[in-house]
Amino acid sequence: xxxPLIASGFVLLGINFAAVYHPxxxxxxxxxxxxxxxxxxxxxxxxxKQPQKAAAPAVIQPIAPPPxxxxxxxxxxxxxALLQENGRLVDFAKEDITSATDQQLGAAARVVHSGCRKVxxxxxxxxxxxxxxxxxxxxxxSGYDAPAHRLLGSVPANPPYAGKxxxxxxxxxxxxxxxxxxxxxxxxxxxxxxxxxxxx
Numbered sequence: 001x002x003x004p005l006i007a008s009g010f011v012l013l014g015i016n017f018a019a020v021y022h023p024x025x026x027x028x029x030x031x032x033x034x035x036x037x038x039x040x041x042x043x044x045x046x047x048x049k050q051p052q053k054a055a056a057p058a059v060i061q062p063i064a065p066p067p068x069x070x071x072x073x074x075x076x077x078x079x080x081a082l083l084q085e086n087g088r089l090v091d092f093a094k095e096d097i098t099s100a101t102d103q104q105l106g107a108a109a110r111v112v113h114s115g116c117r118k119v120x121x122x123x124x125x126x127x128x129x130x131x132x133x134x135x136x137x138x139x140x141x142s143g144y145d146a147p148a149h150r151l152l153g154s155v156p157a158n159p160p161y162a163g164k165x166x167x168x169x170x171x172x173x174x175x176x177x178x179x180x181x182x183x184x185x186x187x188x189x190x191x192x193x194x195x196x197x198x199x200x
Contacts, residue, residue: 075177078190079123082178087115090192123176129169138165 083089092112097105120126129148132138140149140161148169151161180190 071180074180074183074188074190077192078178078180079119081190081192082119082123083116084193085115086119087112087117089116123178124172125174126170126172129171130165132165132168134165134168136165138163 080090084091088108089112092108100108130138140151140159142159144159144161148171151163152166153163155161183190
């Protein structure tokens, strides 16, 4: 748009220059005609609508899969799956045993105990918290590890506390959680127990 206007301006200047130095009715008429034409062109260019830029196509964001569970929680779920696989712990805990006989419970407890004991031994190093034998006398002096002890019975306001060991407690010295496998975007948590289907 600028180039035609600039060219027309130079033409108009040339005609006016010639009309001033060489007075002539025809040159004056030409200058007036060109001026009117340039004015009309300027009005036309100023009032016409500029072409609209095509709108950019909307970007459709892909639906994000559900976030994966935090790693420690997923490893705990995988460990629970091992307790189910080896000791049927989830089956036993979810079962309604109100009508079961002691003999039935005893048989089930043997399976749960054997399998869960194996998993604990494979993935945890567990040791007694105290070395004394149950029933032996114990004295807790001031500054003892309070979170590692539960005081029972009639407890004085301040140590030392004298009593007998009812349970030695347990402490974990090392943990080896299982690897998390078999998860998908739609099922980010490990399967505790797969559905079992008998094919006929």
